[in-house]
Structures are given as C-alpha cells and as structure tokens.
Amino acid sequence: MFLALLGLALLVTGVVLVTTGGQAPRVGSTAVGDVPSAAPVPAPPVSPAQVSSGQVSSGQVAPPVFAGEVPVRLDLPDRAVTAPVVPVGTGPDGALFIPDPPQTVGWWAPGALAGSGTGTVVVAGHVDSRLAGIGALAVLPDLTVGEHVVLTGERGAVLPYRVVARREFVKAALPPETFDRAGAPRLVLITCGGRFDRSTRSYEDNIVVYAEPVA
Amino acid sequence: MLVAVALTGAAACSSGEQAPAMPTPGQAAPPNPGAAAGQVSDATRQAFGQANQGALALVALGGLGTDQGVGDQVKGLAPDLTSQGQALLDQVKQAATAQGVVLGDQLDAQQQSLIADLQSRSGQPFDAAWLQAATTLIEQARTAANAVLNDPNASPEAKAAARDALAKLDALAAKVQSAASSAGAATPGSVNAGTGGQAASESAPLLPLALGGAGLVLIGGAAVWTRRSRPES
Numbered sequence: 001m002f003l004a005l006l007g008l009a010l011l012v013t014g015v016v017l018v019t020t021g022g023q024a025p026r027v028g029s030t031a032v033g034d035v036p037s038a039a040p041v042p043a044p045p046v047s048p049a050q051v052s053s054g055q056v057s058s059g060q061v062a063p064p065v066f067a068g069e070v071p072v073r074l075d076l077p078d079r080a081v082t083a084p085v086v087p088v089g090t091g092p093d094g095a096l097f098i099p100d101p102p103q104t105v106g107w108w109a110p111g112a113l114a115g116s117g118t119g120t121v122v123v124a125g126h127v128d129s130r131l132a133g134i135g136a137l138a139v140l141p142d143l144t145v146g147e148h149v150v151l152t153g154e155r156g157a158v159l160p161y162r163v164v165a166r167r168e169f170v171k172a173a174l175p176p177e178t179f180d181r182a183g184a185p186r187l188v189l190i191t192c193g194g195r196f197d198r199s200t201r202s203y204e205d206n207i208v209v210y211a212e213p214v215a
Numbered sequence: 216m217l218v219a220v221a222l223t224g225a226a227a228c229s230s231g232e233q234a235p236a237m238p239t240p241g242q243a244a245p246p247n248p249g250a251a252a253g254q255v256s257d258a259t260r261q262a263f264g265q266a267n268q269g270a271l272a273l274v275a276l277g278g279l280g281t282d283q284g285v286g287d288q289v290k291g292l293a294p295d296l297t298s299q300g301q302a303l304l305d306q307v308k309q310a311a312t313a314q315g316v317v318l319g320d321q322l323d324a325q326q327q328s329l330i331a332d333l334q335s336r337s338g339q340p341f342d343a344a345w346l347q348a349a350t351t352l353i354e355q356a357r358t359a360a361n362a363v364l365n366d367p368n369a370s371p372e373a374k375a376a377a378r379d380a381l382a383k384l385d386a387l388a389a390k391v392q393s394a395a396s397s398a399g400a401a402t403p404g405s406v407n408a409g410t411g412g413q414a415a416s417e418s419a420p421l422l423p424l425a426l427g428g429a430g431l432v433l434i435g436g437a438a439v440w441t442r443r444s445r446p447e448s
C-alpha cells in the first residue's frame with residue numbers, strides 16, 4: 001500500500017511538471033541583481049514654496065548634455081566578445097527585427113542613442129542560428145553583476161556600462177518597460193534562452209541583461 | 216526653429232518674472248489678488264507641475280518634428296503635437312493660476328536629454344525616434360491629466376480641462392501609434408532571437424519523465440506484491 005501511494009505521488013508530480021513546464025522556478029531562479037528602474041529619475045526636491053513662487057518648475061534645468069551616438073560596436077571585454085551593431089526596427093508583427101548573422105547584433109533605433117542621458121539603449125542578438133552556430137550574445141546567461149559592457153559610437157565615442165542585473169522572462173511576459181524611452185539612462189541586452197522547441201525552432205524565454213552607464 | 220523658440224522662450228520666461236516673493240514653505244503664493252492663498256495641497260501642486268511638464272515637452276517635440284521631420288507622417292503629426300501641447304499648457308496654467316499655483320516654463324533634465332538625443336539625428340532615423348518619443352510623451356501627458364482628475368483638491372474647472380485634454384490626447388495617441396507601427400518604430404512586443412537550439416538549457420523534461428516513470432514502476436510493483444501476498448483459495 002505504501003509503495004502504491006509513493007508511486008502515485010511521484011506520478012502526479014511528474015505529470016504536473018510536464019504540464020506546467022516547470023516554468024516558475026526556472027524563471028525565478030535565474031534572477032541576478034536589482035533591475036534599474038525604468039521610471040524617470042526624480043528631480044531634486046522642490047519645495048511647494050519654490051513651485052508656487054515660480055522660482056523653478058516641477059523639474060530642474062540640466063546643463064547641456066551629450067546627446068549620444070549611434071552605436072556601431074559592442075564589446076564584452078570580460079568575455080572576449082566583440083560584435084558589430086546595426087540599427088533595427090520593429091516588424092509589422094510587433095517583433096523586434098534581429099540581424100540574421102548571430103555574430104551581429106541589432107540596436108533598436110527608435111530607442112535611445114548610446115550614451116544618451118535618458119531612456120533605454122536596447123541591443124539584441126540571436127543566441128544561435130541553425131546554420132551559423134552560436135551567437136555573440138550567447139554569453140548573456142553567464143554575465144554577472146559588475147562586468148563591463150562597452151558600446152562604441154559612430155563618431156568614435158567609447159561608452160562604458162556596467163552590468164547591474166540579469167533576468168529571464170517567458171517571451172510573452174517580456175515587460176514593455178524593457179524598451180522605456182524616457183526613463184533613467186541604461187543599456188539592455190536581449191537574447192533568447194531557456195528551453196528550445198524543435199517544432200517551432202524557437203526558444204521559450206528571453207534573457208535580459210541590464211547595465212548602467214559608468215560615470 | 217520652433218523648438219529653439221520653445222526652449223529659449225522657456226528660459227526667458229522662467230524664474231525671474233514670476234518670483235515676486237518667497238512665500239512660507241507649505242503655503243501657496245497667490246500670483247494675483249483673489250486667488251486662494253494657502254489652500255492648495257502639495258498633491259495639487261505636483262499634479263499641476265506634472266501636467267505642465269508634459270505639455271511643455273509636447274510643444275518642444277512638436278516644434279522639433281516640424282523642423283527636422285522628413286516623412287509625411289511626422290510632418291503631418293508635428294503641428295498637431297505643438298497645437299495640442301500649447302492648448303494643454305494654456306489650460307494647465309489657467310487652472311493652476313486660478314488655484315494660486317504658478318508654474319515654470321522649463322523642460323526638466325530628462326526632457327532636455329530626450330530633445331538633445333533627437334536633435335542629433337536626421338532623416339528616417341529621426342522620424343522613427345521622434346514617433347517613439349511622441350508615443351512616450353503623450354502617454355506621460357495622459358498620466359499627468361489623470362493625476363489632475365484624481366486629485367480630490369483640484370477645482371472643477373481644472374478637472375474639466377483635464378477631461379478635455381485626455382480626450383484630445385487619446386485621439387492624438389491613436390494617430391501617433393498607427394504612424395509608429397507603419398514606420399517600424401512601435402515598442403516591440405516580442406524578441407525572437409534564436410533558431411539553432413545549441414544554447415538550449417535542456418532539450419527534454421528529464422526530471423518529470425523520470426519521476427513519472429518511477430511512479431509507474433512503484434505502482435506496478437505494489438500491484439504485483441499485493442497479488443502475490445493474497446492467500447490462494
């Protein structure tokens with residue numbers, strides 16, 4: 001009787017894992033670091049008196065800022081990875097275009113420029129390709145907090161970032177804030193990961209690495 | 216040119232002209248006699264300030280699109296952005312003044328960075344980035360209008376203005392989103408970045424299959440043991 005109950009319990013556990021795909025623990029267990037907020041950086045405190053007297057608006061005026069540059073190269077120096085960067089847009093189906101060669105990565109051109117003082121710089125690339133093998137961003141699941149990421153601009157500006165967090169999302173749950181255009185400056189690297197569905201030849205998850213500009 | 220006017224005008228109209236006296240912290244400074252002094256909450260000031268910043272950004276972005284846009288979509292939408300932003304700005308200032316709140320005319324640091332980012336682009340890349348920025352800023356302006364609507368201390372006039380602004384912003388947002396989609400500038404809904412399978416974390420659900428298999432073996436074993444242990448009749 002005991003053996004039968006134990007067997008039944010194992011059978012049920014197996015069926016549950018198969019039907020749910022075991023996704024919740026898989027996604028949660030890969031979170032590393034604290035994701036920088038996509039919300040706008042709060043302006044310095046402004047007292048109600050200052051606002052009402054017209055001394056300042058609800059925000060503050062910043063000195064002239066570096067506008068940023070179109071990125072043309074990505075370096076992950078701690079991983080000896082270098083990849084050319086090309087501008088990409090959003091397809092009619094709502095999916096981000098990704099350059100075909102997995103050793104080339106795409107910069108989401110409607111987003112922020114590399115080094116911009118506001119918004120998210122989004123760079124994405126294939127983790128692998130059936131014909132061309134492993135991609136430049138296949139290292140993303142291994143990146144750790146503190147590693148360096150460097151973008152080089154079209155006019156030669158070298159723009160260093162530092163990894164602050166990594167997350168794995170089921171593709172359908174990729175947060176729209178990942179592409180935030182007006183929040184605090186940050187770099188987001190995206191590729192695919194998790195299980196591979198051979199019937200659709202696609203991965204189930206997105207690996208997202210967040211990096212902040214190095215002052 | 217328009218954006219330059221907006222920015223320089225903002226600088227010219229800033230603090231000096233509107234700072235007659237420093238009121239006591241926590242009190243509203245009535246800019247004109249008859250305004251409701253001391254009755255305005257911090258939440259109301261913040262709501263007006265947020266709406267004011269949103270409107271200023273729309274005016275600046277509209278001017279930039281008129282100056283630098285190359286495609287018909289941006290050239291067509293930019294004047295709408297400017298006019299609706301200016302109308303919103305006028306409404307916000309009027310409502311705020313009526314409640315004794317004086318607002319500034321300056322873009323905040325992040326809005327300035329966004330404008331600088333866009334100014335450094337040209338051609339189609341400018342248009343795509345402008346459409347995406349317009350989508351974002353209209354959403355921020357909608358949020359600001361909602362903040363006024365949800366502020367229990369905002370006057371009925373201010374709420375009516377916010378309601379009117381929301382309706383216009385909704386219509387403008389629909390146009391901008393449609394243009395952004397056809398220009399490849401919409402916010403992506405998915406990222407499909409891998410077709411090889413070489414980087415898969417696991418190719419088959421081995422653990423669930425092993426558990427299920429072990430369960431079946433144990434159930435089968437228990438059945439056999441039960442049958443054998445029955446006394447033969």
